[in-house]
Amino acid sequence: MIAPWTPAGGTDTPLGGVRIPFPTVDEVSRHCLSDDEPESVHIEVHLPGRLDPARLRAAFRRALLTHSRVLVREVPGRRHRRSFAWELTGEPDTDPVGLAGRGPDALAAARARALSACPPLTLSPPLRLEVVETGGGTGAPEPSAAGEASRPGTVLLLTMHHTALDAPSGLRLLATTAEQYGGVDPAPVTGRVRPGRPAPAPSGTGRAVRTRPVRVAPDSRPEPVRARAVGNGMLQTDLPVPRRVPRDGGHSPWTVNDQLLVATSLMVTRWNASRGRQAGSVRLTMPVDDRPRGTEMPMGNGTRLVEVAMTPEDPHDADLLLGERPDPAAVVRLLRTTARRTHALKSAQGAPLGAGAGLLTAPLLPVGIRGVLTRGARRVAAPWMSTALVTNIGRVPYALDFGDAGRATAVWFSAPARMPRGLSVAAASTSGRLHVTLRWSRALLDDAAGADLMGLFAASLSTTSLTSAGANAPGTGTGPGAATGEMDATAADAEATPARDHASPGPGGPYHRATRHPDPTPGGARSAQDHHKRSS
Template sequence: MTTPLPKRFPLNLYDELLLHLDQPASPLGLQMEIRVSGHLDEERLIQAIRSAARKHPMSRVSLVPHAAGDTGYFWQLHDALEQVPLRIIQCCDEESLHEARSALHSLPIPLAEAPPFRCALAHCGERGDFFMINMNSTVSDHIGLYRFMLSVLRAYANISDPVSGQDFLTARRIGQEPDQNLLNDGISRLTRVMEMLGSTLNPPARIAGDGDEADQAGLGFMPVRFSAAQTRRLQTLRHGGATINDLLVTTLHTAIDRWNTDHGQSTGRISMVMPMNTRGDDWRDEIASNLCMWVNVVSRASEREDFDSLLAAITRQTSNLKESVTMAVLVDLMRELRALPAWIRQAVPALLPLTGNRIGSTTVLGNLGAIHSPLPADSELALSELWFSPPCRMPMGLSLGALTLDDHLHLSFRYHRQQFRRESAWAFAEVFLDILNQHQSP
């Protein structure tokens, strides 16, 4: 028998980190969308979303208001969704689909009321319908969002959707216990925080841009789907233990270097944020929640002179990260901050620009890995496309989401319009794709 969850439970370490970084002008929302072969019925989809929310608690939480002296933040769990925020788009073409996607994901998702996500359904006729979700990343990582999407699809198709037996609240605490050696004195903690914020780390490289400073909240997306043959050819680049993810990381670092050189901007240390799954092996794809650590994958100019050498360096680095499960500096910072009053913790995003965002990064890459269609062969629907991209906060003006669905690599480039105009964003994506093509075997 499943133990009922409490009506209130605390934010975990990753929830709180993202809560403080999420800002209306640069919202940290997760993009996920599917294209199916046929028509999605609106009312049936709404019921499927409600069904999925009943299975996944984080999809029906709101943030409890906090007082200045509070030392913790809490989620309020609601029994069910009072409303499903689903926008309907009729008769879409590629341009209207692009605008709908940008509009959905440029919206900040408030946490004062449930649910912490917004949806859109685009009816696209014979080309198949699109279903899109923008979920506030404070409540879930990309793996959790895909698990929620999976429940929506299964409920819509009326097929079984068993969930993990792993205890939900226990899972949210795994790997996040505070360091017992932290200083006990509050003033000493604050001193250490300020030392971290004012550290003399070299600021990371920025991507040269030509965005519209007046449109700080706008986001754009560029989906790129590889053919099965193109996806297979990527395997020819794998050597020395490199994964497809290592290839994408190496290509993104190389593309940033080349792009900046072409635009007259020097590129020193590139620091790329990459979420790393902390779930247990037997429930690796379960639990819709924030259970990913942030790690940084770094390259220096001397390592980027040759693609193969950089790939080897990146592969060694990611292998070491997997073995040691290294925390990013912001996670260590949040461990320090959790013993301070909430009003002090809220000040972190405002302090970061004063240090030149030195503890920030250049870009973000997330990878869902290889996925097979969750729908059975005899289903009335077929899943033809699946897209996701991780959030990025300016001055990180670009992120990349990757996954392979049924032997087709899907890449979703997300960019701030403050970083790129649409034409320039496509030009950057072409640099990325050219580098991949140049290094594939014929």
């Protein structure tokens, strides 16, 4: 993996005028930008109190100077130049902090801007931070934020251009802002600890047979209408963290990240079946992040993307997973298979986007020609692109304590959902709750279809939780692949949890460690709005 650039010594220092060639991930993103589907990442931090605007501006500025790799802009140039480059500015070109007003209408407008208006790459930093005061508006709260918008508080909404920064970088920046605002020293953040285990056989990754993955079936709008739709839609919900079955040593044979992958696979399969689509191979893209999460964290796009095949090892399980109530033993077998595959993929080393992307971005040809080749390769590879993107930060590892404004009560974020995938699922956990964002391309789904899909996801995640709860119960099947309490040597990794009083349990995943979680409330198939109202 090619790590983002950092100055010598591994920490960011205020530098100006230094130029950094675009890493592979940044260049591929830059070549494929589209006005119809902005390449934005958004993070929401919900606080119970009010913030002082001047004090927040000063704290955010100090955070930017601490992580000076964020203070970049694209160096202008002609199409015949050999590479794109970032220029470190040392100081912000503009004030990135803005006051977005008060109430649910202001929050809805800020979210809409996050999905439609990327910060420009020509100004440093390529991000903006909007401050929304909740609980003061006259309009009815949004269904996706019913509990948050009705109470007095503040939402910090950070929007970043994904060509320059990813969600973990943005979260680290907000954590440093909280430390500066609250006047507290940075708390140590335990790094990922991955137990050394023998790597599974190559077939354990599910990559032995390359099949064309299924696409998410579009909604019922006529195809010409869908083709003219632009932008992304988004829906957020608050769910219980799913239960996992413990094994010897107190760890689970699968992580919550594995449950999120299985739930997304079940959601897509059931959605497509309800629309008359044939079942097929679901493949999900999963980011893997091995960076440290302390103040020395390299900023930029520091994850590598891997694809997880969600095909059951036993072909007969495909039919058992299609029903409204998937067979529990089949779900357990898929969880175990997924855990083996994700462990193998996280343990392996590789380029962020694979060897092909590295070849396309090699500075052998001018950037204009490389851009044409990259976009052409993307169109050719579109039928083999994965079904959806599943991004799991896990339990938020930072206190996000803003002093008299309080600690974060919820953290939501979203990743781009460009076609041909057209769908991304993002999850983070605070205070023992799972904050899930579903984001979709409007060329694929409308808002009503997005809400139905979120309801299916909630029901599917509940299925993996109920399966885990009963996996060790008497009477559980004992055939091949049936759930037991035995230690699985090829199970997903469990990482150490730091003993910090602010740290709430949350999901383990490629961004996070595995921990023990509270019991979820069993949920059936219902709309995301109803689910949120009940869980609030």
